[in-house]
Amino acid sequence: MKPMTIGRLSKAAGVKVTTIRYYESIGLMGEPDRSESGQRLYGNDATQRLSFIRHARDLGFPMDAVRSLIQLQTEPNHDCSAVDSIARQQLADVRKRLNQLEALEAELKRMIASCEGGKVDNCRVMAALNDHNECLNDQHERIHAM
Amino acid sequence: MKPMTIGRLSKAAGVKVTTIRYYESIGLMGEPDRSESGQRLYGNDATQRLSFIRHARDLGFPMDAVRSLIQLQTEPNHDCSAVDSIARQQLADVRKRLNQLEALEAELKRMIASCEGGKVDNCRVMAALNDHNECLNDQHERIHAM
C-alpha cells in the first residue's frame, strides 16, 4: 500500500497522466500529497476514484454528472434516489441519441441504396444531400456529444 | 434573385450568421461579393451550398467529408463512386456508434434495474460504477463525436 507516482496511477486506472493532472486542475481529483521533490503521491483511494470517473465517463455521463456522483459518494447516508435519477437521465440521453442515430442510419441507407453509379452530376446521394425536403422529419436538433 | 445579406442567407439556410462566417474562414464557403460598405452579398448558389453543408452535417458527416463532397460537386463528370464511399464510410461510423450506444443502454438499464433504493452507501448503481470488472466487454474505445 505504498503511495504511487502519477505514472503508476495512470497505468493502474487506465487514464493518461495528463488527464489525471487535468482532473486535479478542475477539482475532480483533489490534490494529492507530494514527495520532497514535489512529485505527486497517490494512495489506493485515488485509483478507486479515478476508475470511478473513468467508468462513468465511459458510460457517457457528462462531467457535471460525474461531479455530482462523486459528491454523492461522500455522503453515504444520503438517499440513493439522487444517484438513480442521474443514471436515469443518462439513460434517457443515450436513448435519445440512439433514436437520432437510427434515423441517420435509415437515411444514409436509403441514400446509398438509391445510388446506381455513374457521374457525380446525377448521383442520387448528392441529390439527397442537396434537397433537404425529402428528409428526416424536422429533426432539427443537431446531434452532438458522443 | 437579388443578392442577400448574411442575415437573410442565415434564415434561408438555417445556419447562424456567425457559423456562416466561420465556414468562410475555414474555406468551406468561399468569399462572397461585398457591398460598397463591405457587407457580404450572397446569391442563390450560396443558399444551396450552405444547405448542402448543413444537411451533410446533420447527417453526421465530419467536416473533412463535407469538404470532400463539396470538392466532388465541382467535378460533375467524375465518377460517383467516391461519393458513394464517403457515404458508406459515414454509414459504417453511424453503425459503430449505434453499437456502442446500445451497449451503454444495456449497462445503464441493468444498473438502474438493480437499484432498490436506500442509502447511497449500498446503492447498486454506485457499486456498478465502482467496479469496472463486471462491465462492458473491454470496450476500451472512448465514444466521441455525435
Next chain:
DNA sequence: CTTGCCTCTATAGTCACTGTAGACTGTAGA
C-alpha cells in the same frame, strides 16, 4: 434625425482533453 436592428472585425471562450517546451528527478546499468 433618431431608433433599432444588422453587419463588420477581432478576439476570447466552450468542452474535455492532448501536446509541447524546458527544467528537474529518480533509477538502472557500466
Next chain:
DNA sequence: TCTACAGTCTACAGTGACTATAGAGGCAAG
C-alpha cells in the same frame, strides 16, 4: 560514480466546431 534514460514538474498552446462578446459602423422606417 557516471551516464543514460525514463518519469515528473509547470505553464501554456492547440484541438474541433463552433458560440459569444466588444466596439464600431451601416441601413431603413417612422
